[in-house]
Amino acid sequence: MSAEAETATRTYRPPMGAGWWTRKGHYFWYMVREFTALPLALWLLWLLYEIQRAGRGPSGYYPPNSTAFVIFSAICLPFALYHSFTFLKLAGVILRVKLLDKPLASGVIVATMFGTWLVASVVVGAVLIGFGR
Amino acid sequence: MADKRITIRATRFDPEKDKSPRLQSYDIPFSDDSMVVLDALNYIKSHVDGSLSYRWSCRMGICGSCGMTVNGTPKLTCSAFLRDYWPRSVTVTPLNNFPIVRDLVVDMEDFMHKLKSIKPWIIRKQEIPLGAGEHRQTMDQIGEFRQFSQCINCMLCYAACPVYGLDNEFLGPAAIALARRYNLDSRDQGTKERLPMIAHPDGIWECSFVGECSVVCPKGVDPAKAIQQTKLDTTMRFVLPYGNRE
Numbered sequence: 001m002s003a004e005a006e007t008a009t010r011t012y013r014p015p016m017g018a019g020w021w022t023r024k025g026h027y028f029w030y031m032v033r034e035f036t037a038l039p040l041a042l043w044l045l046w047l048l049y050e051i052q053r054a055g056r057g058p059s060g061y062y063p064p065n066s067t068a069f070v071i072f073s074a075i076c077l078p079f080a081l082y083h084s085f086t087f088l089k090l091a092g093v094i095l096r097v098k099l100l101d102k103p104l105a106s107g108v109i110v111a112t113m114f115g116t117w118l119v120a121s122v123v124v125g126a127v128l129i130g131f132g133r
Numbered sequence: 134m135a136d137k138r139i140t141i142r143a144t145r146f147d148p149e150k151d152k153s154p155r156l157q158s159y160d161i162p163f164s165d166d167s168m169v170v171l172d173a174l175n176y177i178k179s180h181v182d183g184s185l186s187y188r189w190s191c192r193m194g195i196c197g198s199c200g201m202t203v204n205g206t207p208k209l210t211c212s213a214f215l216r217d218y219w220p221r222s223v224t225v226t227p228l229n230n231f232p233i234v235r236d237l238v239v240d241m242e243d244f245m246h247k248l249k250s251i252k253p254w255i256i257r258k259q260e261i262p263l264g265a266g267e268h269r270q271t272m273d274q275i276g277e278f279r280q281f282s283q284c285i286n287c288m289l290c291y292a293a294c295p296v297y298g299l300d301n302e303f304l305g306p307a308a309i310a311l312a313r314r315y316n317l318d319s320r321d322q323g324t325k326e327r328l329p330m331i332a333h334p335d336g337i338w339e340c341s342f343v344g345e346c347s348v349v350c351p352k353g354v355d356p357a358k359a360i361q362q363t364k365l366d367t368t369m370r371f372v373l374p375y376g377n378r379e
Contacts, residue, residue: 011232
């Protein structure tokens, strides 16, 4: 036996179980945050399909006619809102913006992001409702 | 008044005898409200069971040696007051996500290797001779990196990070926070030298922003912030035509 093997210390590595995310509230809400991306992704795939139907002409493309799509959209809405909320709330941590050589407070960045979200939602809503009439 | 007592449950593991760790209970006097978990461990070692092994040094939250898991949360045991747990028992286990060497002592080798890999020192292309004077910095320049320089290498952030727990190849929170500390330092010119480690698939991109590293940090460092901001900076370096500047 080599000297290295003789002096090597046996260690124990505790296994990390599949339920690690139930150990703490913070881990749980992280998983919820990540999970909400899944319905969003599925909704976008469905939307792509609906847009693809537009290739058959205007008569073939009218998503509100699909009851299943409307129901699925209603289910996805709270997930989308929660995911957007958590994403924008974290923007203050991620973004480092300087104004006049001074870093902007993260609260200002977050407020700006939420403000932009609100304005964008109103504009997109107005366009969709306006063109839908 | 009857003397208060508290139950401490500590992990015991002897690599020469045990297959896996076990918990051992100690009922000890809780005589003083200023007692911390480290005091309880020291009491056990001095009066009950001298074979209990754990790391500690300064007992004032500076050296970062006494990090352990206290009732499920990574903490510096010198800063975890028994009064915050009493009359419940206190369970002290080794830091999560690290191999256990003995009792409450974990193997730090992986962390030390990762720490060294990001070159946590000021790198200059050409050193200025001592006679030329000091590298001067404004308060704003110091403010850029100050919070990241508070890290004491206690590894609590690694113990709290499920990403590191699931994949030990991950460079980890403290190492990346320290890399950012030096990259943001106006005296440093070593960003390009650190980039291969930081932008490696096991570097910043492995992090999925759980954020618990920042919650448990005893010194108020925000490693999650360091990692996310480094992701953005690294992307900008890649995308923008002027991004590859020093």
